[in-house]
Amino acid sequence: MSANGKGIHRPDFAAIAEWVRPGSRVLDLGCGDGTLLRYLKSQRGVSGYGVEIADEKVLACVKNGVNVIQGDLERGLTEFEDQSFDYVILSQTLQAVKNSERIIRDMLRVGREGIVTFPNFGYWKNRLHVLAGYMPVSDNLPYEWFNTPNVHLCTIADFERFCRERRIRIVERKVLTSGAAVKWLPNLRGALAIYHFGNGA
């Protein structure tokens, strides 16, 4: 369950850690059991908090020794002051929130920069599923259509257009498939997208 720098099973965590400056202040939205925060604490010496709604995960955060605020992201990040964090992270949660746009806005209100990771719906295997007439099920999209929490799936192209139209500046991008970086045709060959973004186009 916990990660001590080794045994990180989420490929996006290591990628995020590479971007986060040592000693910075981090807010992790939908932080789950606090593994990412704990990892960033041990690898990057960050301080900060997670936000999580589920009781079991809040408990796991306490066991993992990270600060957690129990609450609902959808209600807005009212507890947090403007620009009070260096990074606000939303890992594998963007697709599961009702108002994705508002969350992105809130991330850039509370933090100077945002980091978001999401399963790329444009990944060729997902496209194949849809072509075959079925909703995709994979490691990154492990749910069936009838039990998925994902309500706002998007592709790499969708997200980049979203940022362009809202004058959100993409600082860096990483695209991974099975943990390996994808450089060529990312919207087709990439399973997982990781973006680092800030205000201003």
Add this chain to the structure above:
Amino acid sequence: MDGSAGEHSVGIVAPQVARFTAPVTLKCGAVIDDYELVYETYGTLNAARSNAVLVCHALNASHHVAGVYADDPNNVGWWDNMIGPGKPVDTNRFFVIGVNNLGGCHGSTGPKSVNPATGKPWGGAFPVVTVEDWVATQARLADHLGIRQFAAVMGGSLGAMQSLTWAILFPERIRHAVVIACTPNLSAQNIAFNEVARQAIITDPDFHGGDYYAHGTTPKRGLRVARMVGHITYLSDDEMASKFGRQLKRGRLAYSFDTEFEIESYLRYQGNKFAEYFDANTYLRITKVLDYFDPAFEHGGNLARALAPAKASFLVISFTTDWRFSPERSREIVTALLDNRRDVTYAEIDAPHGHDAFLLDDHRYHRLVAAYFDRIAEEAGAPRAALDVPA
């Protein structure tokens, strides 16, 4: 309910008395030259003196936090489900202290005590105390016990106000503040309920301006009503509905003013029980302690500024159905702590019981407190006791 014989009880305990002869100046300006505080301790203070936990009591409780008395095995400590060997606050790892606050009626100096200046009980002349006064006198007890710094100060409701105040007044003396079912100050509605309680007591003909001891009376009728009003605010509407609903005591309407509904019977029972053992003067003062609590007041209403001196890490817990001190009020505390960049964990427990939930044995709540105290114990160098290690 049998906390006495259980393997997870601290077992038989005995209160102790600490006497303080250095005068204490209260927030209201009054000076008490000489006073006693009654306290109990459970567990063992380690050599580094780093494992002490102070448990602060709420409105009607006392220093008797856990365990039972040898001569009164049914008198189980008020937070016995939380504190004991193997319990969330594990007395195999922590040295836990419960104290009856100044102005109390369980043995510490209060309105019932003899005022050395007159040779008679203080009665109505006992000064009005505040959370700050309590914390200041608790700090003297800590000195007396040789505790420079608490691993944690914890409490629920009014007890939580004390732990918050500890973090503000003595930032160097507390590593963790556990703040459960708290509020940064009382709302007008909260004060209103307290005022009804006070008026019930003060207007009781047996009150005699607080000097009822001399008259050989106790304002039991007032105290009873005060407790009934208070009790309503401790329970949620849903909890009352599920516990009592519109159930009738005798199965039919009597068209009289006797107790007809179960809820009436319950409130009367609670009121009567309370009026038998609690001192009305203490009750009046404790409601005032609640009303006055407002750390932000001296900072232009800015709670973040009030909490700026705090250095402790915080665990803040609220209960979804607590309408007395609602989760929103706890979140104000959390926001102020976030503004100060303090370490804080906040949990909102979905419990049906209202304000009283903090005293109850709710699985999610207790597991969370246990996990947090695990962390405190590890920092304090108080490893898990051998008996907890699986064979």
